[in-house]
Amino acid sequence: MFSxxxxxxxxxxxxxxxxxxxxxxxxxEIGEENVFDFSLGNPSVPAPEAVREAxxxxxxxxxxxxxxxxxxxxxxxxxxxxxxxxxxxxxGASYTAGNIFMTCGAAAALAHAIRAVASPGETVLxxxxxxxxxxxxxxxxxxxxxxxxxxxxxxxxNFPMLEEMLSPGVAAVLxxxxxxxxxxxxxxxxxxxxxxxxKKKSALFGHPIWLISDExxxxxxxxxxxxxxxxxxxxxxxxxxxxxxxxxxxxxxxGYAAVNPKADQAGLVMELFTQISRTTGxxxxxxxxQRVAAKTCSxxxxxxxxxxxxxxxxxxxxxxxxxxxxxxxxxYMFPKSPLPDAKAFCRLAMEHDLMLVPGDGFGVPxxxxxxxxxxxxxxxRALPVFERLIxx
Amino acid sequence: MFSxxxxxxxxxxxxxxxxxxxxxxxxxEIGEENVFDFSLGNPSVPAPEAVREAxxxxxxxxxxxxxxxxxxxxxxxxxxxxxxxxxxxxxGASYTAGNIFMTCGAAAALAHAIRAVASPGETVLxxxxxxxxxxxxxxxxxxxxxxxxxxxxxxxxNFPMLEEMLSPGVAAVLxxxxxxxxxxxxxxxxxxxxxxxxKKKSALFGHPIWLISDExxxxxxxxxxxxxxxxxxxxxxxxxxxxxxxxxxxxxxxGYAAVNPKADQAGLVMELFTQISRTTGxxxxxxxxQRVAAKTCSxxxxxxxxxxxxxxxxxxxxxxxxxxxxxxxxxYMFPKSPLPDAKAFCRLAMEHDLMLVPGDGFGVPxxxxxxxxxxxxxxxRALPVFERLIxx
Numbered sequence: 001m002f003s004x005x006x007x008x009x010x011x012x013x014x015x016x017x018x019x020x021x022x023x024x025x026x027x028x029e030i031g032e033e034n035v036f037d038f039s040l041g042n043p044s045v046p047a048p049e050a051v052r053e054a055x056x057x058x059x060x061x062x063x064x065x066x067x068x069x070x071x072x073x074x075x076x077x078x079x080x081x082x083x084x085x086x087x088x089x090x091x092g093a094s095y096t097a098g099n100i101f102m103t104c105g106a107a108a109a110l111a112h113a114i115r116a117v118a119s120p121g122e123t124v125l126x127x128x129x130x131x132x133x134x135x136x137x138x139x140x141x142x143x144x145x146x147x148x149x150x151x152x153x154x155x156x157x158n159f160p161m162l163e164e165m166l167s168p169g170v171a172a173v174l175x176x177x178x179x180x181x182x183x184x185x186x187x188x189x190x191x192x193x194x195x196x197x198x199k200k201k202s203a204l205f206g207h208p209i210w211l212i213s214d215e216x217x218x219x220x221x222x223x224x225x226x227x228x229x230x231x232x233x234x235x236x237x238x239x240x241x242x243x244x245x246x247x248x249x250x251x252x253x254x255g256y257a258a259v260n261p262k263a264d265q266a267g268l269v270m271e272l273f274t275q276i277s278r279t280t281g282x283x284x285x286x287x288x289x290q291r292v293a294a295k296t297c298s299x300x301x302x303x304x305x306x307x308x309x310x311x312x313x314x315x316x317x318x319x320x321x322x323x324x325x326x327x328x329x330x331x332y333m334f335p336k337s338p339l340p341d342a343k344a345f346c347r348l349a350m351e352h353d354l355m356l357v358p359g360d361g362f363g364v365p366x367x368x369x370x371x372x373x374x375x376x377x378x379x380x381r382a383l384p385v386f387e388r389l390i391x392x
Numbered sequence: 393m394f395s396x397x398x399x400x401x402x403x404x405x406x407x408x409x410x411x412x413x414x415x416x417x418x419x420x421e422i423g424e425e426n427v428f429d430f431s432l433g434n435p436s437v438p439a440p441e442a443v444r445e446a447x448x449x450x451x452x453x454x455x456x457x458x459x460x461x462x463x464x465x466x467x468x469x470x471x472x473x474x475x476x477x478x479x480x481x482x483x484g485a486s487y488t489a490g491n492i493f494m495t496c497g498a499a500a501a502l503a504h505a506i507r508a509v510a511s512p513g514e515t516v517l518x519x520x521x522x523x524x525x526x527x528x529x530x531x532x533x534x535x536x537x538x539x540x541x542x543x544x545x546x547x548x549x550n551f552p553m554l555e556e557m558l559s560p561g562v563a564a565v566l567x568x569x570x571x572x573x574x575x576x577x578x579x580x581x582x583x584x585x586x587x588x589x590x591k592k593k594s595a596l597f598g599h600p601i602w603l604i605s606d607e608x609x610x611x612x613x614x615x616x617x618x619x620x621x622x623x624x625x626x627x628x629x630x631x632x633x634x635x636x637x638x639x640x641x642x643x644x645x646x647g648y649a650a651v652n653p654k655a656d657q658a659g660l661v662m663e664l665f666t667q668i669s670r671t672t673g674x675x676x677x678x679x680x681x682q683r684v685a686a687k688t689c690s691x692x693x694x695x696x697x698x699x700x701x702x703x704x705x706x707x708x709x710x711x712x713x714x715x716x717x718x719x720x721x722x723x724y725m726f727p728k729s730p731l732p733d734a735k736a737f738c739r740l741a742m743e744h745d746l747m748l749v750p751g752d753g754f755g756v757p758x759x760x761x762x763x764x765x766x767x768x769x770x771x772x773r774a775l776p777v778f779e780r781l782i783x784x
Contacts, residue, residue, distance in 0.1 A: 001563045001599050002512045002660065006667040046456040055680070056448040064438040068641045104645075104683025111673025119395045133670060140671025171393045207393050246482055249460045251679030253496075268394065276396040278525060280672040281503025282496065286681055287643030343700070374528065 009136065014133070015361055016040070019346070023355045030353065037374065039355040041331065045301045051247055052195065054292040062291075071287045073274045075102030081243055082294035091229035091296075092333050094261055101257045101273045102285040102293075106216045106242035107137065109257035110174070111280060112239040114141045116272040117210040118171035124212075125165060126174040128363030129181050129334060131214070134174060141173070147363045155334065156190045159197070166201045172210040172306060175196065175268040177285040178217035178227070181362045181369035182334040183310070183327025188228040192347070195234035195260040202236070208264050211237040216255075217330040219246035219300050222307045225328035235262040238269070243293055245331075250300040254289040270283060289334040306331040309372040309379045316383045333374040334359065338390045342368045345389070356387045363380045401528065407753055408432070408524070411738075415747045422745065428774040429766070431747040432615060433572065433723065435640040436765040437693045438534060443639055446684040453681075463679045465666045467494030467648070474686035476588070481559045483621035486653055493649045493665045494677040494685075498608045498634035499529065502566075502648035503672060505630040508664040509602040510563035516559060516604075518566040519549060520755030521573050523606070526566060535563070539755045547574040547717045547726065548582045551589070558593045564602040565590065570609035570619070573754045573761035574726040575702070575719025577613055580620040587626035600656045603629045608647075609722040611638035611692050615698045617720035620784075627654040630661070635685055637723075640693040646681040698723040701764040701771045708775045712782050723765040726751065731783045734760045737781070746777045 019039045026035045055373030059067060072081065077097050084095035103109040118124055127133055128150040138145035148165055151158040156268050175194070177186040186194075194211075202209045213230045218241065221227040231237040242255035257273065259266045278284060310327055316322065317335060324335035339345040342358035346368055359367030372379060412493065418427045419491050451459060459676045476487035495501040510516055512534030520542040530537035540557055543550040567586070569578040578586075584602075592599045605622045610633065610705055613619040623629040634647035649665065650657045669675060702719055709716065709727060716727035731737040734750035738760055741748045751759030764771060 001509060001511060001514060002657075002664060003507060005511075005671075006508065006664045007668040009670070010663055040462075044460055046455070047460055051460075052451050052456065055451045059447045064640070065436070068439055068443075068643045069434055070432075072640045085653060093765070104678070107675040108673035115398070117393060119393060119397075122393060136667075136670035192623050248456070250462045251460045251676075253675060253678045254572075265394075272394060272398045273401055275401040275528075278528035279397075280674070281500035281529065281532075282673060283499045283645060284643075286496070286645045286678050288681075291676055309562065379496065 001067070005139075016357055019350070019355050019357065022350060024226070026353055034353060035353040036385060037179045038370045038372060038382070039357050041371050042250060042373060043245055043301065044375060045303065045305055047248045048296065048299050050296050050299055051249065051292060054295040055288075058288060058291050068287060071284050071290060073277050073284050074270065074288050075100065075285060076287065077288040079294040083297050086297045087258065093219060093231060093232065094256060095228065096261065098270060099259045099261050099266060101270060102290050103255050103257055104282060104285050105244060105253040105255045106240050107133070108253070108282050109240035109255050110137050110212065110214060111140065111282070112257050112273045112276050113212045113240055114138060114143060114172065114174070115276045116269050117212070117238070118143045122171040123167070123169045124172045124174050125162070125170050127162075129155065129175060129179070129367070130363055131180050131361060132361040150364050151184050152364065155179065155184040156186050157194060159193065163197060166197070166209070168172070168205045170209055172212050174212045174214065175230070176214040177230070178221060178329035180217065180330060181332045181357070182325060183330040183332045184325055185225050185227045185328030187226045188233070191228050191230055199200045199233060201309055208236045213237055213239045215239055216242040216245050220303050220306055220331065221329035222310060222327070227329065231258070235260055236264055238263070243297070246300045246303070247296060252289050254285055254293050305376060306373060308376055309374070310378065311390070312379050313370065313372055315372060317386060320387045320391060322386070331371060332363070333370050333372065334362075334367050335370070337366050337368050340366060342366055349385070349389055352385045352389065354382060354389070397531075400421070407583045408749055408751070411742070411747050414742060419648040426745060428746040428770060428777060430762045430774070431749050433763050433765060434642060435619050435637055435693065436767060437640055437695065437697055439640045440688065440691050440693050442688050442691055443641065443684060446687040447680075450680060450683050460679060463676050463682060465606055465669045465676050466662065467492065467677060468679065468682050471682040471686040475689050478494065478689045479650065483624060485621065485624065485625060487650060488653065490662060491651045491653050491658060493651070493662060494682050495647050495649055496674060496677050497636060497645040498541065498606060498632050499525070500645070500674050501632035501634070501647050502604065502606060503532065503674070504527050504649050504665045504668050505604045505632055506530060506535060506566070506669045508661050509604070509630070510535045515559070515561045516564050516566050517554070517562050521571070521751060521759070522568060523572050524753040524757055530566070536577065539712055544636050544756065547571065547576040548578050549586060551585065555589060557602070558589070560597040562601055564604050566606060567602045568606040569622070570613060570721035572609065572722060573724045573749070573751070574717060575722040575724045575758050576717055577617050577619045577720030579618045581623070583620050583622055583625045590626060600628045605629055605631045607631055608637050610632040612695050612698055612723065613721035614702060614719070623650070623652045627652055630655070635689070638692045638695070640689060646677055646685050697768060698765065700768055704768065704771050705762065705764055709778060712779045714778070714782060720769065723763060725754070725764070726754075726759050726760050727762070729760050732758060734758055741777070741781055744777045744781065746774060746781070
């Protein structure tokens with residue numbers, strides 16, 4: 001009587017997990033410092049000191065009954081207010097506490113957003129390359145994920161294909177900029193073109209097409225990159241955020257879904273979120289971490305190492321002959337594989353203790369992902385391996 | 393295109409929420425001390441000092457990158473091991489880390505357990521009176537909840553009705569002892585009779601009937617009460633636990649699902665849990681709270697006030713003429729309503745600023761729930777109100 005849905009998911013081997021296992025084995029064999037692990041998106045810089053101060057200070061300063069008591073499903077009102085104000089100050093938005101729903105990370109925010117605006121059987125569109133977990137997230141809502149093929153020249157949006165695939169059955173577009181795995185940040189011009197197309201099609205189909213904007217990398221944008229706040233460009237936007245990357249807190253699962261106050265029936269969407277929580281076992285984000293987020297939401301960890309690593313890699317890999325689109329943010333890049341089969345290339349890299357992830361799982365075979373959230377000295381020591389790999 | 397499922401849930405008014413709103417209003421009007429709020433199951437005793445020490449000590453003593461890094465879906469191995477060892481020491485069980493899946497509270501544990509062993513369309517049985525959220529939990533899995541009518545004499549198990557309702561389509565039995573809302577703790581004899589019946593029916597139907605044991609109140613059991621560890625009595629048991637009540641941490645959403653190592657394909661169930669997490673947005677319990685749980689899982693808050701309050705209420709309410717089954721644990725009791733309509737009775741109580749919850753939402757109309765997780769002096773001051781209510 002085990003559910004077929006989950007049994008079938010077990011059949012699909014997770015490549016990242018396989019690489020992770022091999023990297024762990026090699027760490028034990030040859031030492032941490034000799035394994036060039038560029039496979040995981042785990043931040044390499046510590047959380048800001050203010051996080052530690054909040055974590056230790058809040059329990060010292062707060063009555064434990066108040067501190068640990070149930071929070072409303074959507075979060076503690078003052079926390080939601082603090083986050084709304086921070087978004088308004090940064091982006092000139094007009095959120096109130098009532099537009100912010102605190103969640104256990106971006107994954108939970110996406111689980112709420114998709115369930116709220118897409119009914120079972122409807123389609124959610126996304127763009128290659130995309131985070132490999134999107135398929136599981138969308139399937140879990142009973143919806144169908146369709147992936148718009150990549151524009152491999154820019155890794156922005158393949159508009160002709162998007163226009164072709166935008167059918168009346170599309171309830172939402174799941175969008176991720178700054179992008180995992182390409183590191184590309186879509187420009188204001190691209191976002192506006194997307195918004196125009198969605199508005200046109202919404203009018204044509206007689207129902208809104210929602211933009212679910214997955215933004216865990218929003219605060220990792222490199223100098224000179226044009227990075228608009230997406231909800232400012234399209235009203236029917238639900239912004240899904242996590243503090244995992246900006247505050248280096250991936251294990252603490254703290255984030256939120258922000259419903260644009262200008263969206264169609266924004267208040268109803270928030271009410272649906274509360275109901276959705278009841279059905280998925282998500283009974284609110286942990287109270288302590290909510291309070292920490294409220295105190296630190298305007299800060300980031302020192303994210304500069306990612307830009308340093310990006311420059312170093314772009315310059316070296318380009319000189320070795322790798323082809324790639326230069327990232328505008330994140331801690332990823334997504335070069336073309338020197339071998340036609342990126343899996344074979346990544347296997348070859350593994351033999352040199354360099355861990356990379358083939359692009360197949362991100363919907364773009366023939367490319368591979370480098371997660372450069374590692375110390376810069378490790379990037380430097382890995383460069384000769386990258387060079388050797390393209391020359392063999 | 394909003395999902396009908398959640399829109400329909402919105403139609404059903406939540407009585408507890410309504411009472412909560414009224415109680416908040418009255419608090420502002422007449423002061424906290426004059427509102428006798430027995431409506432919510434929010435612990436009234438602080439978390440043990442060891443929780444505060446762990447919360448402040450762990451961030452001081454741990455490298456932030458290690459502290460806040462991603463944990464595996466099922467939890468940090470050492471945390472899972474600590475919880476397994478604690479269960480083994482308490483109950484003579486034989487859990488290993490591989491049987492423990494850390495979750496964001498008992499709700500998430502239940503969401504995993506039901507999805508793992510019941511396929512959409514199958515039936516989950518539970519027993520009246522039961523926690524009102526079970527319907528949402530089970531519906532969220534695409535399954536049907538059927539409620540075995542209460543044995544109102546004992547509030548243990550109505551075996552004739554259970555036997556009649558155990559059909560081949562029943563995948564799991566969702567069980568809650570110590571029970572919310574009755575406070576009743578099922579005896580070893582009752583649990584063994586349940587286990588025998590489930591074994592017999594499993595053999596007859598040719599598939600296991602799983603016992604999903606919801607145990608957030610396991611550690612609140614009063615003197616002299618026989619309270620067996622349920623998984624020791626039935627092999628195909630998944631135990632869902634939360635530290636909300638035992639450690640007074642309801643807002644921190646930390647708990648686990650423990651799969652009995654003797655269960656059918658126990659390892660596969662754990663693997664399914666990982667897949668289920670991917671589809672519900674539950675990407676693991678927060679790392680810091682996992683570490684706190686590992687350090688404090690053998691402790692409890694000072695829970696003695698609940699037993700004091702229970703004795704006081706039982707003695708007084710009995711002398712006033714209320715009829716009820718004496719609780720063996722929890723911080724609830726579930727008397728018969730002096731008026732045939734418990735909603736009318738609770739509305740009357742509200743007019744005296746005494747907040748109670750009618751039994752209708754728990755599947756037993758004509759009864760009402762008292763949540764006596766309040767200071768003892770408040771119980772004492774509320775007794776005259778209870779007396780007045782039954783005499784009018």
